[in-house]
Amino acid sequence: MSEDSRRSVVVERTGTGRYVATNPRGGTIHFGTASGDGLDAHFTPVELLLAAIGGCTAADVDVATARHAEPDGFSVSVTGDKISDELGNRMTGLVAAFDVTFPDGEGADRARAILPRAVRTSHDRLCTVSRTIEIGTPVRTTVGDV
Incomplete structure (x- = not known):
């Protein structure tokens, strides 16, 4: 595989059932588990x-x-x-x-x-x-x- 074909994200835990994915360009998406603890709006x-x-x-x-x-x-x-x-x-x-x-x-x-x-x-x-x-x-x- 070439460097041009590689795609990646890093997922880090930010709290119980809460995560943030970061791409190589610094973009982020916060997400979590739907557990009724206020995360309902998160994907x-x-x-x-x-x-x-x-x-x-x-x-x-x-x-x-x-x-x-x-x-x-x-x-x-x-x-x-x-x-x-x-x-x-x-x-x-x-x-x-x-x-x-x-x-x-x-x-x-x-x-x-x-x-x-x-x-x-x-x-x-x-x-x-x-x-x-x-x-x-x-x-x-x-x-x-x-």
Whole structure:
């Protein structure tokens, strides 16, 4: 793997059930476990996963359509069911539903026409997050000096 392909974040504990993820550029996201102790507004790790799916595919589709017309509205609702079965805890039934509207005009007509293809291409080839989930990449864990 090259240096250009490496992606990373560091997750640090900031309190009981509270964490902050920091990227190499210094950006941070605070998150935690939904336990009713005031963290309800924080994203949970599963919600971050859903946001990553939606954000990744939204970015792909936005690049493809916005070159033709600026959307009037653009949202992606990502849903799924958290289950626990013989395979352990996991998400099933993941759906990324696009709701995109464009103004009137020739460029907007082109954007509307390519929207379904842009969504398919993101799903089938471009979105690193959903492609990784669908293909099923193993996650290796390690423990430093104990």
